[in-house]
Amino acid sequence: MLQLYFFPMACSLSSRIALMEADIEAQYHLAHIWTKRIVDDGSDFRDLSPMGAVPVLVLENGDRLTESAAVLQYIADLKPQAGLAPRFGDPDRYRLQEWLSFIGAEIHKAFLFPTFWYKDEGSLAKPRARIAQTLSVPATHLASREFLVGNGFTVADAHLTWALLLLRPAGIDIAQWPSLSTYLERMQARPAVKAAIVTEMALRRAMAA
Numbered sequence: 001m002l003q004l005y006f007f008p009m010a011c012s013l014s015s016r017i018a019l020m021e022a023d024i025e026a027q028y029h030l031a032h033i034w035t036k037r038i039v040d041d042g043s044d045f046r047d048l049s050p051m052g053a054v055p056v057l058v059l060e061n062g063d064r065l066t067e068s069a070a071v072l073q074y075i076a077d078l079k080p081q082a083g084l085a086p087r088f089g090d091p092d093r094y095r096l097q098e099w100l101s102f103i104g105a106e107i108h109k110a111f112l113f114p115t116f117w118y119k120d121e122g123s124l125a126k127p128r129a130r131i132a133q134t135l136s137v138p139a140t141h142l143a144s145r146e147f148l149v150g151n152g153f154t155v156a157d158a159h160l161t162w163a164l165l166l167l168r169p170a171g172i173d174i175a176q177w178p179s180l181s182t183y184l185e186r187m188q189a190r191p192a193v194k195a196a197i198v199t200e201m202a203l204r205r206a207m208a209a
């Protein structure tokens, strides 16, 4: 069975959403991204993930896959009939990769990562100055569309949903982009998305208690 190493409400949430949207069974292991310990057995997460970062997907053959863009596409391709990624050869596959790169590099690493990891004001000035311009890209795109790619939910939507959820605790109110707010509401109304978020929020609250 597939095994996903995750931390509640971190970027690995999008992989959980993808697994649940595709109705693929998996085992979930909580990897603490600050202590670098795997909660199940206390082992060092860096033995599994050189960066000590989630997500890590352990495949049926024992191989490990890291990087959300790769993990998400792998999950999508396990069950093509779920429609979570356009098939290779379809020009929309490159649109999917374009959005996965954009979310991973321009929203996650350029803004969310420094906000949650480097808390000093000096390091945050540049990311904060740029985030509105960055978010205007998906906001404009989604003003006339329901999903990021094509006419259905894909793993790019799973990843953007996670990123948008993290913007509020990062100090950004997405109400200023109505297309993003209504998109996030629509995505959160999907049963699999909702269930994934409820599960991880409960784990997060239990960790904070």
Ligand SMILES: N[C@@H](CCC(=O)N[C@@H](CS)C(=O)NCC(=O)O)C(=O)O
Binding pocket: 010, 011, 012, 033, 051, 052, 053, 054, 055, 066, 067, 068, 069, 104, 113
């Ligand atoms: N490029 C990686 C980034 C993964 C990443 O930064 N994950 C964060 C959680 S959202 C993490 O585990 N960080 C721990 C660390 O960097 O030490 C991806 O897109 O999957």
